[in-house]
Amino acid sequence: MATILIRGGRVVDPANNFDQTADILIDGETIKAIDGKIGVQADEIIDAAGLLVTPGLIDLQVHLRQPGEEDKETVRTGSYAAAAGGFTSILAMPNTKPPIDTQADVYNIYHIANQRAVVRVYTAAAITAGLQGERITEFGDLVRAGAVAFTDDGMPVMNGEIMRRALEYTSMFNVPVLQHSEDLNLSNGHVMHAGEMSAKLGLPGYPSAAEAVIIARDVELAAMTGGHLHVQHVSAKRSVELIRAAKRRGVYVTAEATPHHLCLTEEAVEGFNTYAKMNPPLRSEEDRQALRDGLRDGTLDLIATDHAPHTEMEKELPFIDAPNGTIGLETAFPSVYTVLVESGVLELNTLIERMTAGPARVMGWEDKGKLFVGGPADVTIIDLNTEREVTSDTFFSRSKNSCFYGHKFKGWPHTTIVAGRIAYAHGAINEKIKSVS
Amino acid sequence: MSFNQKHLLELEHLTREEIETILDTARQFKQTFQRSKKKVPTLVGKTVVNLFFENSTRTRTSFEIAAKRLGADVLNFSASTSSLSKGETIIDTARTIEAMGSDVIIVRHSCPGAPHLLAKKVQSSIINAGDGCHEHPTQGLLDIFTMREKKGKIEGLNVAIIGDLSHSRVMRSNVWGLLKLGAKVTLVGPKTLVPRAFEKFGCKICYSLREGIAEADVINLLRIQLERQQQNLFPSIREYKLLYGLNGKSISWARDDVMIMHPGPVNRGVEISQQIADGPLSVINEQVTNGVAIRMAVLFLLSHPSGK
Ligand SMILES: [Zn+2]
Numbered sequence: 001m002a003t004i005l006i007r008g009g010r011v012v013d014p015a016n017n018f019d020q021t022a023d024i025l026i027d028g029e030t031i032k033a034i035d036g037k038i039g040v041q042a043d044e045i046i047d048a049a050g051l052l053v054t055p056g057l058i059d060l061q062v063h064l065r066q067p068g069e070e071d072k073e074t075v076r077t078g079s080y081a082a083a084a085g086g087f088t089s090i091l092a093m094p095n096t097k098p099p100i101d102t103q104a105d106v107y108n109i110y111h112i113a114n115q116r117a118v119v120r121v122y123t124a125a126a127i128t129a130g131l132q133g134e135r136i137t138e139f140g141d142l143v144r145a146g147a148v149a150f151t152d153d154g155m156p157v158m159n160g161e162i163m164r165r166a167l168e169y170t171s172m173f174n175v176p177v178l179q180h181s182e183d184l185n186l187s188n189g190h191v192m193h194a195g196e197m198s199a200k201l202g203l204p205g206y207p208s209a210a211e212a213v214i215i216a217r218d219v220e221l222a223a224m225t226g227g228h229l230h231v232q233h234v235s236a237k238r239s240v241e242l243i244r245a246a247k248r249r250g251v252y253v254t255a256e257a258t259p260h261h262l263c264l265t266e267e268a269v270e271g272f273n274t275y276a277k278m279n280p281p282l283r284s285e286e287d288r289q290a291l292r293d294g295l296r297d298g299t300l301d302l303i304a305t306d307h308a309p310h311t312e313m314e315k316e317l318p319f320i321d322a323p324n325g326t327i328g329l330e331t332a333f334p335s336v337y338t339v340l341v342e343s344g345v346l347e348l349n350t351l352i353e354r355m356t357a358g359p360a361r362v363m364g365w366e367d368k369g370k371l372f373v374g375g376p377a378d379v380t381i382i383d384l385n386t387e388r389e390v391t392s393d394t395f396f397s398r399s400k401n402s403c404f405y406g407h408k409f410k411g412w413p414h415t416t417i418v419a420g421r422i423a424y425a426h427g428a429i430n431e432k433i434k435s436v437s
Numbered sequence: 438m439s440f441n442q443k444h445l446l447e448l449e450h451l452t453r454e455e456i457e458t459i460l461d462t463a464r465q466f467k468q469t470f471q472r473s474k475k476k477v478p479t480l481v482g483k484t485v486v487n488l489f490f491e492n493s494t495r496t497r498t499s500f501e502i503a504a505k506r507l508g509a510d511v512l513n514f515s516a517s518t519s520s521l522s523k524g525e526t527i528i529d530t531a532r533t534i535e536a537m538g539s540d541v542i543i544v545r546h547s548c549p550g551a552p553h554l555l556a557k558k559v560q561s562s563i564i565n566a567g568d569g570c571h572e573h574p575t576q577g578l579l580d581i582f583t584m585r586e587k588k589g590k591i592e593g594l595n596v597a598i599i600g601d602l603s604h605s606r607v608m609r610s611n612v613w614g615l616l617k618l619g620a621k622v623t624l625v626g627p628k629t630l631v632p633r634a635f636e637k638f639g640c641k642i643c644y645s646l647r648e649g650i651a652e653a654d655v656i657n658l659l660r661i662q663l664e665r666q667q668q669n670l671f672p673s674i675r676e677y678k679l680l681y682g683l684n685g686k687s688i689s690w691a692r693d694d695v696m697i698m699h700p701g702p703v704n705r706g707v708e709i710s711q712q713i714a715d716g717p718l719s720v721i722n723e724q725v726t727n728g729v730a731i732r733m734a735v736l737f738l739l740s741h742p743s744g745k
Contacts, residue, residue, distance in 0.1 A: 195634065196634040196637060196638075199632040199633075199634035199635060199638075200449065200609075200634070200638075201549050201550065201571055202549045202568075202569055202570030202571035202572070202604075202606060202609060203549050203550075203569075203570070203571070204570075271550075271553065272549065272550030272553050272554065313526070316526065316528060316554065316558075317526065317527075318527065318546065318548030318549075318550055318551040318554055319548060319549060319550045320548045320549070320569070321548060
């Protein structure tokens with residue numbers, strides 16, 4: 001087995017309260033040693049002096065678009081984008097065409113991932129058959145096939161009774177129910193946040209309350225059933241407050257925010273910018289501040305990208321007709337690092353926690369999101385100093401719909417190691433490594 | 438004279454000087470209306486295309502007459518939504534038209550921002566002839582032109598705009614233009630149809646018709662659409678008339694010399710009674726005439742940067 005020595009980097013591992021210059025020795029698929037100075041030879045030596053070394057990043061919301069929309073993304077290209085973004089484990093959303101709602105669909109994703117992916121790909125399965133919001137899927141069988149979470153993401157579970165049963169039944173298997181919280185009656189026909197920008201642009205906007213009312217309901221259902229409610233892509237202030245209060249009450253609720261909601265506001269839509277059209281929409285400055293507070297105090301357990309690839313042709317439709325979503329895997333760490341950590345709003349340690357130990361804890365992945373001897377060799381090396389503007393020519397994602405064009409970021413991933421193999425380094429994907437899951 | 442824009446997409450981002458240049462130019466064109474020969478051949482050899490994705494005979498005709506008086510060749514292109522559903526985008530359609538040699542494309546579309554999208558993708562000058570609920574700049578300009586002509590100046594003028602303001606492109610273009618020229622704007626309508634954010638932008642908001650028109654020098658009424666009733670934004674046309682209809686009784690709450698405007702088409706007997714629409718306070722027909730002058734001015738200025 002090959003050995004890799006990562007030498008002289010600043011190792012930050014929030015799960016172990018570790019922050020010091022150290023060497024890491026990888027042997028095969030596991031970490032062999034973490035020490036101030038490791039004086040052994042290795043097949044490959046990475047000079048990490050001046051670089052940041054963290055546990056491999058984890059993203060719990062990625063739209064890989066396979067099967068059905070392979071012109072936007074595939075498991076393979078999505079995994080390349082993940083590796084380039086420093087992610088070693090990603091969770092695929094089941095709103096593909098057709099949706100992932102049977103055992104065979106789950107097997108299919110793992111089959112493709114084993115052949116093509118350069119990072120660890122996990123999949124969630126649908127809560128309701130065909131994402132129709134009517135009949136729950138075979139949770140037990142889907143878990144057996146490898147589904148690690150359930151969600152109808154893209155759509156909310158609108159029916160309270162179905163959400164109740166989903167939380168109740170899935171709690172037998174210790175898997176979270178991921179909710180895209182949106183009251184469809186309040187959001188019907190609306191394409192952005194209801195605020196000053198929508199008033200100016202004459203675009204129908206929907207209020208933050210559309211998110212909060214579903215969260216308020218789901219928190220009660222989680223309290224009643226003991227199920228694990230995970231709130232996806234929280235966008236609004238009241239949502240953060242409801243989740244904070246629920247956590248204080250001891251309800252089993254966890255939550256996430258996206259880099260774009262943490263970094264941008266409705267202002268980004270100015271000029272009918274379809275690249276800033278997403279759902280939930282970019283909201284007000286007040287909402288953005290509340291998300292930052294929530295991320296800091298742990299109300300929001302993790303950062304997830306909601307990486308949502310779309311073709312250029314679709315994004316060049318008039319605003320109302322353009323699809324929702326931005327790609328996010330390759331800009332996640334740099335965007336939040338630059339906008340929040342560099343400006344002193346967030347501690348570096350907290351940012352890393354929310355992208356490593358945080359998601360691992362939510363998923364119950366005990367050996368992920370941290371560095372320890374004998375543990376899996378998923379390691380990310382990041383360059384905090386080099387500043388670079390976001391441009392489309394560096395993206396590995398098959399789609400180029402980023403909301404961050406023109407922004408200058410630091411904190412670009414340098415090397416991504418998955419199960420002891422270098423998946424990404426020197427701006428290139430190591431296509432030879434396959435079958436890491 | 439200062440005007441260096443390539444497109445006219447909205448009034449929100451024009452300067453006071455640019456708006457005044459358009460108004461002054463329109464006044465000069467209007468003087469030619471009295472002549473027996475109304476042509477001012479400054480756009481000879483240019484091709485102006487009306488690209489309407491949404492029907493509007495009155496706006497299209499107004500642009501057509503304006504372009505023809507300037508001597509331009511005019512082509513009307515009604516893009517049916519069916520050709521778009523076959524996978525053709527509005528960019529494809531506009532590029533097709535441009536390939537035939539257009540210099541100016543006048544766009545009407547139900548989606549806010551559609552003209553902005555085309556402005557980025559084609560070489561021709563784009564004029565927004567109404568994009569969904571966003572703006573209708575030439576309507577805003579002709580309304581302001583009419584107010585200035587009749588009332589002498591815009592600075593300090595009290596203008597009440599009444600109706601379905603949330604969904605009104607006419608309201609937005611009026612508000613930006615009027616505020617830049619120093620008018621005081623009051624938005625009047627039911628709470629469900631008045632966008633609150635405009636208070637921050639400098640308008641006064643009023644949910645009572647009586648209070649809203651008390652000080653008004655000008656009342657600009659907007660068309661109310663039945664569709665909004667189906668969305669539960671107000672209970673019924675009957676109730677709308679009761680609370681916000683301008684009729685013989687409610688007009689008495691306004692000043693004697695108040696001027697009544699309406700962008701048309703008028704829902705007679707709904708937002709305004711027949712009597713008032715056709716009465717001495719109304720300048721509705723005047724607005725139509727001024728529309729041609731404004732559109733001539735806009736076509737002229739876009740085709741002759743810096744008024745050269
Ligand atoms: Zn979602």
